Amino acid sequence: MVLFTSCKALQPTVRLYSNSLDYANYQKKGFFITEAPSVSFAYSPVSSVSSTLYSGYIKVDKKGNKPTFTPTRNQDDVYGGGSEASLWGKTKFVAATRDVVLEELYRKATESGADGIINLKITYFSYAAAKGYNDEGYAASGMAIKIK
Numbered sequence: 001m002v003l004f005t006s007c008k009a010l011q012p013t014v015r016l017y018s019n020s021l022d023y024a025n026y027q028k029k030g031f032f033i034t035e036a037p038s039v040s041f042a043y044s045p046v047s048s049v050s051s052t053l054y055s056g057y058i059k060v061d062k063k064g065n066k067p068t069f070t071p072t073r074n075q076d077d078v079y080g081g082g083s084e085a086s087l088w089g090k091t092k093f094v095a096a097t098r099d100v101v102l103e104e105l106y107r108k109a110t111e112s113g114a115d116g117i118i119n120l121k122i123t124y125f126s127y128a129a130a131k132g133y134n135d136e137g138y139a140a141s142g143m144a145i146k147i148k
Helices: 024-028 098-111
Strands: 043-054 056-059 070-072 082-084 091-094 116-128 134-147
Touching: 043 098, 043 116, 098 116, 098 134
Parallel strands: none
Antiparallel strands: 043 134, 056 091, 116 134
């Protein structure tokens, strides 16, 4: 018996990703958002806000409904609070999105009394994790402000 084998290097295919992030819902709530580092009106800085969202698996019920995360409050000033979910039972993969990470920034800003965010930055990241899979998601940050 003779076996023939060969190897072929996988080559990446061309991919194009485009999207837009709509700030209109926040404007309707009276909340100002800009990617600009400065604005032409008076404001008071309230806090720096940041959020990182990783794609991953989330526990679902038997009907496939996703539960909401219950935030775990971490008292550490450096790492802040996070969200955890037990993965026992049925799970579903949920991709991180810019909309969700922006909504978390909005929530953190309004909790501190802010009515705007300037210098908004949202960055996609992807890297090989030590556990044998790729971590990917979005990191967002900005300065929460109170408009005078």
